[in-house]
Amino acid sequence: xxxxxxxxxxxxxxxxxxxxxxxxxxxxxxxxxxxxxxxxxxxxxxxxxxxxxxxxxxxxxxxxxxxxxxxxxxxxxxxxxxxxxxxxxxxxxxxxxxxxxxxxxxxxxxxxxxxxxxxxxxxxxxxxxxxxxxxxxxxxxxxxxxxxxxxxxxxxxxxxxxxxxxxxxxxxxxxxxxxxxxxxxxxxxxxxxxxxxxxxxxxxxxxxxxxxxxxxxxxxxxxxxxxxxxxxxxxxxxxxxxxxxxxxxxxxxxxxxxxxxxxxxxxxxxxxxxxxxxxxxxxxxxxxxxxxxxxxxxxxxxxxxxxxxxxxxxxxxxxxxxxxxxxxxxxxxxxxxxxxxxxxxxxxxxxxxxxxxxxxxxxxxxxxxxxxxxxxxxxxxxxxxxxxxxxxxxxxxxxxxxxxxxxxxxxxxxxxxxxxxxxxxxxxxxxxxxxxxxxxxxxxxxxxxxxxxxxxxxxxxxxxxxxxxxxxxxxxxxxxxxxxx
RNA sequence: GGCCCCAUCGUCUAGUGGUUAGGACAUCACUCUUUCAAGGUGGAGACACGGGUUCGAGUCCCGUUGGGGCCA
Numbered sequence: 001x002x003x004x005x006x007x008x009x010x011x012x013x014x015x016x017x018x019x020x021x022x023x024x025x026x027x028x029x030x031x032x033x034x035x036x037x038x039x040x041x042x043x044x045x046x047x048x049x050x051x052x053x054x055x056x057x058x059x060x061x062x063x064x065x066x067x068x069x070x071x072x073x074x075x076x077x078x079x080x081x082x083x084x085x086x087x088x089x090x091x092x093x094x095x096x097x098x099x100x101x102x103x104x105x106x107x108x109x110x111x112x113x114x115x116x117x118x119x120x121x122x123x124x125x126x127x128x129x130x131x132x133x134x135x136x137x138x139x140x141x142x143x144x145x146x147x148x149x150x151x152x153x154x155x156x157x158x159x160x161x162x163x164x165x166x167x168x169x170x171x172x173x174x175x176x177x178x179x180x181x182x183x184x185x186x187x188x189x190x191x192x193x194x195x196x197x198x199x200x201x202x203x204x205x206x207x208x209x210x211x212x213x214x215x216x217x218x219x220x221x222x223x224x225x226x227x228x229x230x231x232x233x234x235x236x237x238x239x240x241x242x243x244x245x246x247x248x249x250x251x252x253x254x255x256x257x258x259x260x261x262x263x264x265x266x267x268x269x270x271x272x273x274x275x276x277x278x279x280x281x282x283x284x285x286x287x288x289x290x291x292x293x294x295x296x297x298x299x300x301x302x303x304x305x306x307x308x309x310x311x312x313x314x315x316x317x318x319x320x321x322x323x324x325x326x327x328x329x330x331x332x333x334x335x336x337x338x339x340x341x342x343x344x345x346x347x348x349x350x351x352x353x354x355x356x357x358x359x360x361x362x363x364x365x366x367x368x369x370x371x372x373x374x375x376x377x378x379x380x381x382x383x384x385x386x387x388x389x390x391x392x393x394x395x396x397x398x399x400x401x402x403x404x405x406x407x408x409x410x411x412x413x414x415x416x417x418x419x420x421x422x423x424x425x426x427x428x429x430x431x432x433x434x435x436x437x438x439x440x441x442x443x444x445x446x447x448x449x450x451x452x453x454x455x456x457x458x459x460x461x462x463x464x465x466x467x468x469x470x471x472x473x474x475x476x477x478x479x480x481x482x483x484x485x
Numbered sequence: 486g487g488c489c490c491c492a493u494c495g496u497c498u499a500g501u502g503g504u505u506a507g508g509a510c511a512u513c514a515c516u517c518u519u520u521c522a523a524g525g526u527g528g529a530g531a532c533a534c535g536g537g538u539u540c541g542a543g544u545c546c547c548g549u550u551g552g553g554g555c556c557a
Binding site for chain 2: 111112114115119120121122163166167168169172173174206207208209210211212214232234235237239241242243269272273274275276278279280281282283299300301302303304305306308309310311312313315319361362372419422432433434436437438440441447448449450451452453454
């Protein structure tokens with residue numbers, strides 16, 4: 001118990017789950033699983049005016065999607081106010097904290113004025129210097145008061161597992177507010193109390209919290225509590241190298257799910273953003289990542305989020321899946337795009353699996369199914385402009401039209417016989433096979449590229465191939481007639 | 486402005502005093518192919534700068550510059 005590894009994810013419920021938070025959560029979780037420790041969920045909702053169930057569900061859904069199970073919680077700070085107040089009282093009793101009656105708006109004005117004239121500003125402890133009479137006066141007037149933590153005059157240093165020795169002078173830290181006038185604790189106090197109460201052994205969080213750590217260490221010391229170990233993770237940046245935020249586009253974890261990314265690929269990619277196993281491995285399943293994971297191997301430099309590489313990796317995962325798995329993952333998207341109906345799952349199962357096999361190499365995300373394979377399912381696929389320019393002309397139409405009877409005559413409609421028929425026809429008519437293949441592909445699929453044409457034609461079926469081709473030929477003829485008239 | 490963190494190809498990274506500085510994505514060329522992909526082969530591409538320490542520095546120290554974060 002004493003040496004048990006216990007880490008936490010402590011999200012503030014903002015209504016969405018940032019990929020940066022997901023990465024932080026992931027590293028905590030990997031660390032816990034690697035050391036057979038506990039991963040605890042704690043919702044830091046004291047700051048939030050109203051944190052709804054829904055906001056928390058976003059977090060839970062995200063963790064679940066990525067396969068990160070938690071061992072305890074979620075605990076809610078908003079339900080633990082009395083605990084924090086108890087600790088604040090302890091500090092007050094020991095003269096390690098004091099009441100402050102200053103009007104926050106006044107202080108804010110002073111601060112802004114100081115910044116404007118490029119001066120540093122810190123709270124000057126004026127309420128600490130209040131005489132008993134002055135204090136009594138303010139109490140009598142019922143002026144709202146907060147509790148400030150008295151920063152002792154010393155330097156603070158701590159050992160960060162990623163950044164090594166970090167030192168900060170106490171004079172650079174101001175007496176921070178730890179309890180608001182409404183009795184709600186501030187971030188630093190609640191965090192310290194909870195990290196202790198929940199037995200957190202390692203605080204693994206992003207580096208933008210590193211300036212909070214000395215304050216928290218001072219709080220641990222003032223409260224006489226044991227300190228956890230600290231590891232401050234590098235930030236995830238957008239392409240302009242500033243902290244990844246909404247203005248960079250998709251930063252919510254669930255938007256990646258909606259865009260058709262697989263949780264395994266997401267975990268794999270995120271794990272490599274700031275960490276590496278030390279060898280050249282990149283494609284790793286979650287189990288392998290857990291086994292290799294080590295805080296010592298985290299790169300302290302910030303990392304740019306590279307969606308292109310994530311996309312590539314996702315494609316690798318899709319290609320590596322069994323057709324059954326792929327179909328299952330694809331299903332909700334195919335329903336959404338109107339490619340299939342619920343009952344097709346049973347009726348057309350084996351056909352669907354064959355389509356999966358044929359297109360899986362071309363899918364980078366699950367949503368690609370609509371672009372890459374729409375023509376297998378429905379008739380409203382589009383024709384590539386460039387392709388029509390090439391093949392929608394008298395000479396080509398003629399070639400295809402000549403070939404159609406041969407296609408019709410094929411008895412055993414399998415790839416081999418279609419190919420044989422095309423090649424024979426080409427030979428007897430002194431054509432290159434591609435002169436038939438290319439327009440045929442365009443007419444049947446609307447595209448110039450794709451899986452092998454003959455296999456594709458088998459899956460689309462003879463009748464549909466014929467009718468699609470005839471439709472194009474008729475369209476062309478109609479167009480010619482209109483021109484001559 | 487103050488304080489803090491960071492610095493290897495465009496991007497993610499390997500590298501812990503002696504390496505032709507390795508890999509991956511992206512990019513380019515070739516190859517395979519009915520096409521598009523994927524694959525295969527190859528190319529181009531980095532130690533921010535300046536001082537030290539050392540026989541020897543991407544690697545250790547200091548400074549500069551640049552980027553980022555927090556205070557907001």
